Amino acid sequence: MxxxxxxxxxxxxxxxxxxxxxxxxxxxxxxxxxxxxxxxxxxxxxxxxxxxxxxxxxxxxxxxxxxxxxxxxxxxxxxxxxxxxxxxxxxxxxxxxxxxxxxxxxxxxxxxxxxxxxxxxxxxxxxxxxxxxxxxxxxxxxxxxxxxxxxxxxxxxxxxxxxxxxxxxxxxxxxxxxxxxxxxxxxxxxxxxxxxxxxxxxxxxxxxxxxxxxxxxxxxxxxxxxxxxxxxxxxxxxxxxxxxxxxxxxxxxxxxxxxGGKSAAILLEDTPDFATAVAQSIVCFHAGQGCATITRLLVPRSRYDEAVAVLEAAYAGYSQAWGDFEDPNNVMGPLISARQRDRVMGFIEAGKAEGARLIAGGNVASDKGNGFFVEPTCFVDVTNDMKIAREEIFGPVLVVIPFEDEEDAIRIANDSDYGLSGAVRSADPERAMRVAKRIRTGTVGVNGGLSIAVDLPFGGYKQSxxxxxxxxxxxxxxxxxxxxxxxx
The missing domain is CATH 3.40.605.10 (Aldehyde Dehydrogenase; Chain A, domain 1)
Structure with a gap:
């Protein structure tokens, strides 16, 4: 029926x-x-x-x-x-x-x-x-x-x-x-x-x-x-x-x-409450099936180990808090189809093959039932030339890339065929705005600002x-x- x-x-x-x-x-x-x-x-x-x-x-x-x-x-x-x-x-x-x-x-x-x-x-x-x-x-x-x-x-x-x-x-x-x-x-x-x-x-x-x-x-x-x-x-x-x-x-x-998009969030070294900002970067809303979803997390090399530790704990804590059809606070369910599930798993296997390190997820979530579920997944030790950093996965996959300084962060963020969205965080609002203006995307959120709303124009640069x-x-x-x- x-x-x-x-x-x-x-x-x-x-x-x-x-x-x-x-x-x-x-x-x-x-x-x-x-x-x-x-x-x-x-x-x-x-x-x-x-x-x-x-x-x-x-x-x-x-x-x-x-x-x-x-x-x-x-x-x-x-x-x-x-x-x-x-x-x-x-x-x-x-x-x-x-x-x-x-x-x-x-x-x-x-x-x-x-x-x-x-x-x-x-x-x-x-x-x-x-x-x-x-x-x-x-x-x-x-x-x-x-x-x-x-x-x-x-x-x-x-x-x-x-x-x-x-x-x-x-x-x-x-x-x-x-x-x-x-x-x-x-x-x-x-x-x-x-x-x-x-x-x-x-x-x-x-x-x-x-x-x-x-x-x-x-x-x-x-x-x-x-x-x-x-x-x-x-x-x-x-x-x-x-x-x-x-x-x-x-x-x-x-x-x-x-x-499409392959949007980057830049967390500068002076980001207030750095651990919270990192933890909030988990790709989970609607299983990552969003064109403007932030899927590249750029963190300073000086704080890279700290960021990885925070993400390991955040993903471990989130591992069971998704996929519930009835939970009123749940934002993550299945992928749209078996075809999309298999496509996302193909990217995950490519990330492993390229040498990225998997710290969370990476599997079909068969414990969630017969639907099209993939675990929230996070790769670290990613370089921006990897397939998982360059192509739109459209699934619950976050890639983490270290940068050396502000100029390097801007270079990595802009080194993409896409330019739909992005984010910048810094304790210095003027610095954050300066960086945001140099990101080649249609929308940029600064220090948590929401740049996507129906009264704002939305669209991308380049192949976005x-x-x-x-x-x-x-x-x-x-x-x-x-x-x-x-x-x-």
């Missing part, structure tokens, strides 16, 4: 099954068992969704009727809040979220963010006078106008799918775009419920569409290559992001990419992505800028 009702497609204003009634299994990470079945869309289903979104943008007043879309998106937001409990249960069983993780990031966090997104939306200047000016003897009265970008393909990941869906879909709809959501195959239900509630609220046909399926390449590449889709907003791996850029080049569509999500800059991703000049 499955836990949840089957997920349906939402296309052209209608909830329905996939072509031919096709479905696929939705596997729960805690147990490895089926929790639901989801509609397995065909190319024909996606074609209908693209056509519906294009028609809704071109032939209705959605893109220009600000009052209408604010009203309907507000209703959708309130409908989502009313389903907090069901969303939480789906996140726990489908995504593998622990109880405290649901409250922080998976459900409660994004639901609370909806009101902030409306506050940002209400600050947009849709028309802005640019003044009168004469150029080349021609006097003109100029106006800057903001307009919706068009049809948006939203491609979401499996790690925090509802969080990402809210952060993309609410701004895109408010901006006047029409949207096609294509969720990761592992987590279809948290998108299917958005379609269900959009139907209940009464969205105009084609404004919002949800297309689930087990073949991400088929459906994703249809969105990426179709000239009727104006913009792709993607969160996921760097490899897939590169593929999207390549496939989107032929139609020159706009691309937003929020990709292109563009910004959230904040006013996030809305700009879904807007075009037009200048109208009238002869005086």
């Amino acid at each position: 499955t836990l949840f009702s089957d997920g349906q497609l939402y296309i052209a204003g209608k909830l329905r099954d996939a072509e031919g009634g096709a479905k696929y299994e939705d596997i729960g990470p805690w147990t490895g068992e089926i929790v639901a079945y989801a509609a397995d869309a065909s190319a024909a289903d996606m074609e209908e969704a693209i056509a519906a979104a294009r028609h809704a943008f071109d032939e209705t007043d959605w893109s220009t009727n600000i009052a209408l879309r604010r009203k309907l998106v507000k209703k959708l937001g309130e409908a989502l809040k009313a389903e907090r409990e069901r969303l939480s249960e789906i996140a726990r069983h489908e995504v593998g979220a622990a109880v405290l993780g649901v409250r922080i990031a998976h459900v409660d966090g994004p639901l609370n963010d909806i009101d902030t997104l409306f506050e940002i939306f209400d600050t947009i200047e849709w028309e802005k006078p640019l003044g009168d000016r004469s150029s080349w003897g021609i006097a003109s009265k100029r106006t800057l106008v903001k307009e919706a970008a068009g049809v948006v393909g939203v491609i979401t990941p499996w790690n925090v799918p509802f969080y990402i869906t809210v952060g993309k879909v609410i701004p895109a709809l408010l901006a006047g775009c029409t949207v096609i959501i294509k969720p990761a195959p592992d987590t279809p239900l948290l998108s299917a419920i958005v379609g269900e509630l959009a139907a209940k609220v009464g969205f105009p046909a084609g404004v919002l569409n949800v297309v689930t399926g087990k073949d991400p390449a088929l459906l994703g590449e249809m969105l990426t290559t179709d000239k009727r889709v104006d913009l792709i907003s993607f969160t996921g791996s760097t490899g897939v992001g590169k593929r999207i850029m390549e496939k989107g080049a032929d139609t020159l569509k706009r691309i937003f990419l929020e990709l 992505g292109i563009g910004k999500e959230w904040g006013a800059e996030g809305f700009d991703e879904y807007l075009e800028t037009k200048v109208i000049s009238v002869g005086a």
Whole structure:
């Protein structure tokens, strides 16, 4: 018996099954068992969704009727809040979220963010006078106008799918775009419920569409290559992001990419309460399945032995305090799938082979049940040229790297293909800020500061992505800028 009702497609204003009634299994990470079945869309289903979104943008007043879309998106937001409990249960069983993780990031966090997104939306200047000016003897009265970008393909990941869906879909709809959501195959239900509630609220046909399926390449590449889709907003791996850029080049569509990370925390030698800062570096939240998770810990060589001793004790103390489905204080559960578990174990074996020293974890946690569990793992004696220091593992694995001085720490932190997040700690705030400004990442937390929030722009440097999500800059991703000049 499955836990949840089957997920349906939402296309052209209608909830329905996939072509031919096709479905696929939705596997729960805690147990490895089926929790639901989801509609397995065909190319024909996606074609209908693209056509519906294009028609809704071109032939209705959605893109220009600000009052209408604010009203309907507000209703959708309130409908989502009313389903907090069901969303939480789906996140726990489908995504593998622990109880405290649901409250922080998976459900409660994004639901609370909806009101902030409306506050940002209400600050947009849709028309802005640019003044009168004469150029080349021609006097003109100029106006800057903001307009919706068009049809948006939203491609979401499996790690925090509802969080990402809210952060993309609410701004895109408010901006006047029409949207096609294509969720990761592992987590279809948290998108299917958005379609269900959009139907209940009464969205105009084609404004919002949800297309689930087990073949991400088929459906994703249809969105990426179709000239009727104006913009792709993607969160996921760097490899897939590169593929999207390549496939989107032929139609020159706009691309937003929020990709991988290998973020570093620098603990300078004067870090206050050094032991606590080191102990708090355990990679455990959602089993390390977060793009902005700090997975490289940089500590001064002068305090390296101290840091290793603290980590040995911290991991030993945490070894049994995770993986409990019912524990209200638990933040760590399983990995999303057997495939991801095996991938993480492959990195762990690579770390051993490269000569890094394992001081905690390193095994499949079979004592936790039949789900996809890997122990919280820590490697020390790591050099920044090792595979485990350079590639995104997306699992509960921390690597510890010593540095000689401040310049060496900055060099190591920046010696990465990624640049998504980071952290710096020092007793001297000016010193910490100086170092933070030299770290080539999109966000940096200084002395415990939270640099990732829905009212702040979020995005990476280098191979961590292109563009910004959230904040006013996030809305700009879904807007075009037009200048109208009238002869005086």
